Amino acid sequence: MxxxxxxxxxxxxxxxxxxxxxxxxxxxxxxxxxxxxxxxxxxxxxxxxxxxxxxxxxxxxxxxxxxxxxxxxxxxxxxxxxxxxxxxxxxxxxxxxxxxxxxxxxxxxxxxxxxxxxxxxxxxxxxxxxxxxxxxxxxxxxxxxxxxxxxxxxxxxxxxxxxxxxxxxxxxxxxxxxxxxxxxxxxxxxxxxxxxxxxxxxxxxxxxxxxxxxxxxxxxxxxxxxxxxxxxxxxxxxxxxxxxxxxxxxxxxxxxxxxxxxxxxxxxxxxxxxxxxxxxxxxxxxxxxxxxxxxxxxxxxxxxxxEGDGSKKPGHRGGDFEGEGPEGLNVIGEGWTSIAELKLPGGQGLPTSAAGSDEVPQDAAKFLDSLGDKVNGDFGSGTVFKTRLINALVTDDGKVYVGAVTKDALVKAANAAQ
Structure with a gap:
């Protein structure tokens, strides 16, 4: 038809x-x-x-x-x-x-x-x-x-x-x-x-x-x-x-x-x-x-x-398109290309294989490296983790940009946020 x-x-x-x-x-x-x-x-x-x-x-x-x-x-x-x-x-x-x-x-x-x-x-x-x-x-x-x-x-x-x-x-x-x-x-x-x-x-x-x-x-x-x-x-x-x-x-x-x-x-x-x-x-x-x-x-x-023991209620929505989101959440743009910007606790990004820590062994950090693509821009440097729909950029200074957008769109948003 x-x-x-x-x-x-x-x-x-x-x-x-x-x-x-x-x-x-x-x-x-x-x-x-x-x-x-x-x-x-x-x-x-x-x-x-x-x-x-x-x-x-x-x-x-x-x-x-x-x-x-x-x-x-x-x-x-x-x-x-x-x-x-x-x-x-x-x-x-x-x-x-x-x-x-x-x-x-x-x-x-x-x-x-x-x-x-x-x-x-x-x-x-x-x-x-x-x-x-x-x-x-x-x-x-x-x-x-x-x-x-x-x-x-x-x-x-x-x-x-x-x-x-x-x-x-x-x-x-x-x-x-x-x-x-x-x-x-x-x-x-x-x-x-x-x-x-x-x-x-x-x-x-x-x-x-x-x-x-x-x-x-x-x-x-x-x-x-x-x-x-x-x-x-x-x-x-x-x-x-x-x-x-x-x-x-x-x-x-x-x-x-x-x-x-x-x-x-x-x-x-x-x-x-x-x-x-x-x-x-x-x-x-x-x-x-x-x-x-x-x-x-x-x-x-x-x-x-x-229910009622002090834990979150089943109906709690933890942040949605119109509701309250995580602390420090900022939504850039709207609709199909909206991107959520938030900060990781401690103001640091994920550990890399080049900079392991006591909490995260170098082998584990190397594994994290293998899951993402390293990127650079005006914002500094970071790693983009990809799925078939949702992608996320985690910068080395502890910011996260996530949305149903391409890697280039995430980098562009991070650059514009500087």
Missing amino acids: APYEPEQDTTEADELSAGRRKAVRYVVPLAVAGVAAATIGLVPALATSGDPDLPEITAQELIEKIAASDTEQLSGTVKISTDLGLPSFGSGMTGGFAPGAGGGGGDDEGGKGGKGAADPSAKLMELASGTHTLRIAADGPDKQKLSVLDDAAEYSLIHNGDDVWAYDSASNEAYHSKDGGGHADKKGDKGGKDLPKELPATPKEFAEQALKAAEKSSTSVKVDGSAQVAGRDAYRLVLKPKDSGSTVGQITVAVDEKTGTPLKFTLSPAGGGSAVVDAGFTKVDFGKPSASTFDFKPPKGTKVTE
């Missing part, structure tokens, strides 16, 4: 901006888990086939369709593949759901000084690497469930009213928050509660972040044909950065033709190759899930850690 329209230049940004803002603000969250990215909230085709013949629609109309979506109930299976070019964050067995994997630092006191193996902030970070299968269900803003499946274990997050439970079957540990995570819903004034937002887990969450970034940058937006995802007809919305220096090639969002719900999200890198992030439904049902889906009672013998 041919594309419906030519690319829309940023001269049309005024027309698209209102729709994007509305989409970001009003789309009903189907999130059952997620992460806020610090500087830019972004991340093989999954269950796609065919090329359905759908009525023509413009990019503006499709963005408005997403904004108008009133989907509050669904259940289904989501497959997420993430390839940043890094080793898996998990340990023990595929997917990282072995006992103690991603451990939350728990101890024998059931949460004194740590939140245990069921800690959502640790467990959900495992989604940032490899391929994972998730089962999700949602019934309005007060009932959601996400289960991360592994060959020999399952990790679940359940939000039901004021209760949020996290349960790790591998370790038989649970984490419980009585206030739903303890943070108000930013999309309204009702103080609604939700599951912790450590990492985007559904196509809708990824799409919201992409639209948010697109609103703040020079972006090409178009509808590029159609697709079929999880047996449903969908439009393909494509966003491309027009700013030079971004490592993002394009983002494709498959939007359900009937409901306006994002069904699939694909982030392709500017350098080519496989997708950095591919998250899509393989099965989806927009019917009301059974009420029992959201019931949870810890199995006998489960070690339960209660």
Whole structure:
């Protein structure tokens, strides 16, 4: 099926901006888990086939369709593949759901000084690497469930009213928050509660972040044909950065033709190759899930850690695009090419093989050297550490510049900051 329209230049940004803002603000969250990215909230085709013949629609109309979506109930299976070019964050067995994997630092006191193996902030970070299968269900803003499946274990997050439970079957540990995570819903004034937002887990969450970034940058937006995802007809919305220096090639969002719900999200890198992030439904049902889906009672013998022992709440977002960030954080630029600048403790960069220390042996420093590229500029000297999407420049005087940008863009930002 041919594309419906030519690319829309940023001269049309005024027309698209209102729709994007509305989409970001009003789309009903189907999130059952997620992460806020610090500087830019972004991340093989999954269950796609065919090329359905759908009525023509413009990019503006499709963005408005997403904004108008009133989907509050669904259940289904989501497959997420993430390839940043890094080793898996998990340990023990595929997917990282072995006992103690991603451990939350728990101890024998059931949460004194740590939140245990069921800690959502640790467990959900495992989604940032490899391929994972998730089962999700949602019934309005007060009932959601996400289960991360592994060959020999399952990790679940359940939000039901004021209760949020996290349960790790591998370790038989649970984490419980009585206030739903303890943070108000930013999309309204009702103080609604939700599951912790450590990492985007559904196509809708990824799409919201992409639209948010697109609103703040020079972006090409178009509808590029159609697709079929999880047996449903969908439009393909494509966003491309027009700013030079971004490592993002394009983002494709498959939007359900009937409901306006994002069904699939694909982030392709500017350098080519496989997708950095591919998250899509393989099965989806927009019917009301059974009420029992959201019931949870810890199995006998489960070690339960209660929230409120002084550790960070599961809902703490540690700094996101609009929230508070690490101390001394400065964001340079905006949108696709935004770069976070911060300082390392002690005002020193990473040790090099030429200058080992008592704390870091020369062999370890040499290993760090091998992971990055040495660079020089008006800022002095430093090392650039690269992934397929996020790159970071650590200067020898203890400053860090990080973003979804190229090495040259990081050096340019460091030079300009002098």
